[in-house]
Amino acid sequence: MIDIYTDGAARGNPGPGGYGIILKxxxxxxxxxxxxxxxxxNRMELLAVIIGLEALKQGGQKVTIYSDSRYVINAVEKGWLKNWIKIDFKHKKNPDLWKRFWxxxxxxxxxxxxxxxxAGHYENERCDQLAVASSHTNLLVDTYYEKQL
Structure with missing residues (x-):
């Protein structure tokens, strides 16, 4: 079993942002x-989950993802994502990341x-610290998002 803790942050929405991940x-x-x-x-919350999963070297792993993002969790667990896929993400945000996630x-x-x-959960707090700290240095360009503006 692999545990992945994730968090995303943005200073302003939109603004500089980042993600933090702990893999155990x-x-x-x-x-x-x-x-x-x-x-x-939301992009950083979703990207954190994607990067965490992409970091796994072998397929077929049993993974628990811990997240404070209702956006990400509900999209999967309530079946929204499957519906978004059926309509090819028409009028939905972050299709580039959702396709990558899928x-x-x-x-x-x-x-x-x-x-x-x-709420004092150690790994969640640490992921938040990583996400916020990363939003201040060595910033990459979120090319898809910036093209949409």
């Missing part, structure tokens, strides 16, 4: 983070666990 497996822990110069909180999501056995943000 067999007693090993790895942290990942990256910032973007202009993005949204590809990597299908490679694993994924379970989501919602956790309340800013």
């Amino acid at each position: 497996h067999n007693g090993h822990t790895k942290e990942l983070s990256q910032g973007y110069r202009r993005t949204t909180n 590809v990597v999501y299908q490679k694993h056995l994924v379970h989501f666990c919602w956790i309340k943000g800013h």
Whole structure:
């Protein structure tokens, strides 16, 4: 079983943002983070999950993703994403990331666990710290998003 803790942040919405990830497996822990110069909180929440899943080297893994993002979790667990796929994401936000998510999501056995943000959960707090810190330095361009503006 692999545990992936994720969080995303944006200073302004849109504004500079970033994601933070903690991967835990067999007693090993790895942290990942990256910032973007202009993005949204929802994009960073979703990108954190994508990057966490993409970091897994083998397919077919049992994965629990811990997130405080109702946007991400509800889209999957309530079936919204499958409907968005059927309509080719017409009038939906973040189709580039949802398509990328769907590809990597299908490679694993994924379970989501919602956790309340800013409620003292150690890994969630650490992911938030990583996300906020990454929104200040070495910012990449969220090309798809910036082209939409």
